[in-house]
Amino acid sequence: MDAGAAADGSLAARAEPGAGPSHWLHGYAAMVRWHLLSLRLWAPAATAIEILSGVGMVYGIGLLAPHLSARGALYATTGPAIVALILLGLILGPQLVAQEKMAGRYEYTLTMPVPRSAAAFAWYTVTLLIGLPAAAVTIAAGVVRFGVSLSVSAQLVPALLLGTFAITMLGYALAHAVSKPMATMLITQVLVFVAFGYAPINFPSSQMPHWLVEINRALPFLPMATVVRAGLTRGLVTGVWVSYLVLAAWALGSAWLALRALGRRG
Amino acid sequence: MSCRSCRDSLGLTMASASLAPPPAKSASGAGTGLTIERLTKIYPNGVRANDGISLRVDAGEIFGLLGPNGAGKSTLVQQVIGLLKPTAGSIQLGRFDLVDDPDAARQLCSYLPQAPVPIDALRLREAIELSGLIRTPARRARREDVRRRADELIDALQLREWERMVGTRLSGGVRRLVGFAMAAIQPGALTILDEPTNDVDPLRRRLLWDRVRALSDAGVAVLLVTHNVIEAEKSVDRLAVIDNGRVIAEGTPSSLKSSERGRLRLQVMLAPGVETPPMPGFVERHLRSSHTLLAVIPEAAAADGIEWAQRLLGDGIAEEYALGATTLEDVYIRMTGRVADGDGTG
Amino acid sequence: MSALAPTGVRVPVPRRGVARWLSGYLQMLRFEAASQRDWLPLLLVVELLIGAGMAIMYGFYVSSVPPRLAAFIVTGTPALALFPVGFVMLPTAIARRKLAGSYDYVRSLPAPRSATIAATASLYTVLVIPGAAVSLAVASWRYGVALHISPMIVPAVLLTSLTAASAGAAIGHGVTDPMVTSLIGNLIIFVVLLYTPVAFPPQQYPAWLVHLHELLPFYNMAIVLRAALSVGLVADVGRSYAILAAWTIAGLAFAGWIASRRR
Numbered sequence: 001m002d003a004g005a006a007a008d009g010s011l012a013a014r015a016e017p018g019a020g021p022s023h024w025l026h027g028y029a030a031m032v033r034w035h036l037l038s039l040r041l042w043a044p045a046a047t048a049i050e051i052l053s054g055v056g057m058v059y060g061i062g063l064l065a066p067h068l069s070a071r072g073a074l075y076a077t078t079g080p081a082i083v084a085l086i087l088l089g090l091i092l093g094p095q096l097v098a099q100e101k102m103a104g105r106y107e108y109t110l111t112m113p114v115p116r117s118a119a120a121f122a123w124y125t126v127t128l129l130i131g132l133p134a135a136a137v138t139i140a141a142g143v144v145r146f147g148v149s150l151s152v153s154a155q156l157v158p159a160l161l162l163g164t165f166a167i168t169m170l171g172y173a174l175a176h177a178v179s180k181p182m183a184t185m186l187i188t189q190v191l192v193f194v195a196f197g198y199a200p201i202n203f204p205s206s207q208m209p210h211w212l213v214e215i216n217r218a219l220p221f222l223p224m225a226t227v228v229r230a231g232l233t234r235g236l237v238t239g240v241w242v243s244y245l246v247l248a249a250w251a252l253g254s255a256w257l258a259l260r261a262l263g264r265r266g
Numbered sequence: 267m268s269c270r271s272c273r274d275s276l277g278l279t280m281a282s283a284s285l286a287p288p289p290a291k292s293a294s295g296a297g298t299g300l301t302i303e304r305l306t307k308i309y310p311n312g313v314r315a316n317d318g319i320s321l322r323v324d325a326g327e328i329f330g331l332l333g334p335n336g337a338g339k340s341t342l343v344q345q346v347i348g349l350l351k352p353t354a355g356s357i358q359l360g361r362f363d364l365v366d367d368p369d370a371a372r373q374l375c376s377y378l379p380q381a382p383v384p385i386d387a388l389r390l391r392e393a394i395e396l397s398g399l400i401r402t403p404a405r406r407a408r409r410e411d412v413r414r415r416a417d418e419l420i421d422a423l424q425l426r427e428w429e430r431m432v433g434t435r436l437s438g439g440v441r442r443l444v445g446f447a448m449a450a451i452q453p454g455a456l457t458i459l460d461e462p463t464n465d466v467d468p469l470r471r472r473l474l475w476d477r478v479r480a481l482s483d484a485g486v487a488v489l490l491v492t493h494n495v496i497e498a499e500k501s502v503d504r505l506a507v508i509d510n511g512r513v514i515a516e517g518t519p520s521s522l523k524s525s526e527r528g529r530l531r532l533q534v535m536l537a538p539g540v541e542t543p544p545m546p547g548f549v550e551r552h553l554r555s556s557h558t559l560l561a562v563i564p565e566a567a568a569a570d571g572i573e574w575a576q577r578l579l580g581d582g583i584a585e586e587y588a589l590g591a592t593t594l595e596d597v598y599i600r601m602t603g604r605v606a607d608g609d610g611t612g
Numbered sequence: 613m614s615a616l617a618p619t620g621v622r623v624p625v626p627r628r629g630v631a632r633w634l635s636g637y638l639q640m641l642r643f644e645a646a647s648q649r650d651w652l653p654l655l656l657v658v659e660l661l662i663g664a665g666m667a668i669m670y671g672f673y674v675s676s677v678p679p680r681l682a683a684f685i686v687t688g689t690p691a692l693a694l695f696p697v698g699f700v701m702l703p704t705a706i707a708r709r710k711l712a713g714s715y716d717y718v719r720s721l722p723a724p725r726s727a728t729i730a731a732t733a734s735l736y737t738v739l740v741i742p743g744a745a746v747s748l749a750v751a752s753w754r755y756g757v758a759l760h761i762s763p764m765i766v767p768a769v770l771l772t773s774l775t776a777a778s779a780g781a782a783i784g785h786g787v788t789d790p791m792v793t794s795l796i797g798n799l800i801i802f803v804v805l806l807y808t809p810v811a812f813p814p815q816q817y818p819a820w821l822v823h824l825h826e827l828l829p830f831y832n833m834a835i836v837l838r839a840a841l842s843v844g845l846v847a848d849v850g851r852s853y854a855i856l857a858a859w860t861i862a863g864l865a866f867a868g869w870i871a872s873r874r875r
Contacts, residue, residue: 017374039387040432060805065674106384107349113373115369202673265349
């Protein structure tokens with residue numbers, strides 16, 4: 001009768017919910033696949049947008065501020081890649097979720113039997129895969145355009161990983177914790193706007209009013225820029241350890257908010 | 267209760283050969299059915315969507331939830347799968363409390379929502395296989411098994427020709443079937459289907475019901491939400507009629523129809539634009555829904571009913587008529603006071 | 613008529629001609645005003661952000677702001693405020709309708725297509741003015757630049773707002789995929805904010821880019837507004853008016869044509 005049952009024990013109905021690291025890893029790997037396949041249409045476009053925005057920013061800054069000092073040039077070279085990553089983490093993810101919500105498909109992903117933290121980490125992984133190569137291209141473009149030389153150090157790795165994590169989790173939290181999709185899109189676009197123009201990422205903080213710089217020390221953008229720049233230059237930035245702390249705080253806070261929102265029931 | 271073992275001996279489980287025997291027989295885990303007790307859900311705006319609903323779905327049983335739009339059916343199933351939190355009441359699946367442990371709910375139950383599944387960029391086959399992979403416990407997930415099971419479902423639902431097509435290019439009905447397959451590939455202890463046959467063509471509807479029966483034969487408890495009374499009658503083992511957040515009737519289709527024993531249904535299609543004709547005395551109740559007039563008459567008045575209908579035809583008031591046994595729809599109409607939503611075909 | 617309405621409901625007679633167009637226009641104007649009500653505060657905020665916000669931001673990107681540059685930035689501000697409305701907000705509003713499924717519903721209303729487009733365009737033209745004005749005031753205060761406002765400000769504002777609204781209608785109706793709409797919108801904003809001589813003098817830009825922008829609407833919008841707000845900063849404003857008029861008509865015509873096609 002059940003001829004295939006013995007050979008096919010793996011498809012027995014679940015008698016117990018899964019738990020433990022193997023369950024988490026399984027869910028994580030499956031969600032990475034799910035996201036990559038679902039983004040099949042959009043991942044190449046997202047990468048292209050990332051590169052275009054990054055490189056576009058580099059050359060655009062060159063037009064806005066034609067006479068850059070050596071210091072200014074270093075900022076203009078390293079800044080755009082960071083803003084591009086912020087654009088990716090804060091806009092792309094939330095926009096995709098907002099899209100799903102508006103089309104009424106969001107509910108389905110909430111019913112998938114994957115631990116919430118694994119799903120979040122899978123999303124972060126996909127963001128890295130799309131964002132890091134584009135960031136590299138952007139920095140290269142800056143070097144070409146402004147003729148600066150960078151001193152890359154090992155610090156760059158944790159800086160990029162943590163920075164991207166913080167931004168991605170913030171985007172994730174905004175996408176899931178804010179119930180109205182239009183509100184999410186609005187907030188994230190405002191944030192990117194702030195990151196582009198009201199955070200001293202693409203230009204030195206001396207060009208901004210002091211009080212604005214102080215506010216930025218508490219937001220995630222300036223700390224992220226500081227730690228990444230510390231991995232790309234020597235002696236340009238200060239306050240690196242404090243920046244790591246602030247960034248970590250944002251990362252954990254956003255992740256907590258996002259997971260709590262995902263687990264909440266109406 | 268339902269007679270699973272009878273069906274088994276008739277070899278009707280061949281189609282579900284690759285699903286392992288249900289854990290219900292081992293009396294552990296989640297395999298002993300769903301029990302909902304006095305479930306109440308009051309939304310923040312004060313709407314009482316579910317009001318003290320109690321019901322039970324056994325392993326291997328197909329249980330239908332029938333009711334008009336806004337009755338609270340989707341709210342009920344959303345609480346089972348953990349998307350909504352009940353205001354009061356309990357939901358138990360085997361030894362698991364689904365209200366306390368929504369994570370367990372997601373892992374023990376599979377769900378086909380009313381809304382379209384988000385598979386825009388995924389190919390049909392990818393979506394089903396990936397769903398199988400996600401839904402299978404890590405320690406027992408093997409690609410070949412998932413692939414084989416996906417093949418079975420694709421063949422059984424006749425989806426082979428769209429296997430490699432991405433979601434955006436699939437029609438609504440095919441997409442629905444894919445959503446069903448994504449749940450059925452690893453049904454868990456309880457499968458929740460919210461309007462599974464919406465948009466599906468009549469041929470494939472039959473195939474889908476066969477698959478649902480195969481699931482229940484393998485020991486899965488199936489909770490089905492539907493508007494389609496006529497389909498429900500043929501496919502479920504037991505059902506509950508829900509209206510205004512409450513269960514107003516529960517039982518097998520036959521037991522519910524027994525209240526209509528001794529009666530016949532006279533269905534008259536009226537010509538456009540005519541007023542409802544006066545009802546002769548033998549008509550017990552009637553309902554007009556646009557051009558259709560549904561009258562319930564006692565069996566003894568069958569000949570009178572036909573004569574009356576033929577007179578209406580002769581006078582040009584009616585275009586056609588049909589006399590037949592009362593259906594579940596008549597019970598439904600009597601209880602809810604309205605005609606079931608949906609196309610009523612199947 | 614009574615044969616079509618057996619239950620006694622009066623079926624309206626289809627009308628033709630100018631009277632119908634006008635009544636359709638007014639109907640749609642009322643409908644749009646009601647359905648876009650929740651967009652109003654958003655519009656204002658976005659205009660302020662991109663208008664005054666960008667103007668102030670440009671100041672951070674350069675190490676110093678000499679008076680002539682300040683004058684350019686300030687007089688370019690109202691144009692900046694209008695761009696997001698035309699190229700992001702309006703297309704997004706239309707796209708949102710498509711996603712929610714009410715786009716086809718609006719299409720099935722009895723008003724003529726051109727009247728619907730005209731209603732949307734005129735409504736937005738009026739709605740954008742406060743945001744642009746406030747942005748201008750903020751920028752002028754921040755950079756300490758005095759404005760010389762001439763009567764030309766009226767046609768300047770009306771034409772540029774209309775150009776933005778018609779562009780929005782064209783993109784919103786013309787693009788089928790809402791994600792693409794959003795993408796185009798963001799792309800345009802990005803390009804405009806960095807690569808258009810709106811806030812900075814054209815001398816800073818490569819000649820080929822300036823020539824390109826003399827044909828596109830963005831730079832011309834800035835020129836038209838700048839001419840009405842200052843003295844001596846703009847040479848040939850007539851040409852810009854002509855180009856904007858051409859873009860406006862093209863945009864509205866395209867939108868009208870797209871909206872009336874039956875799929």
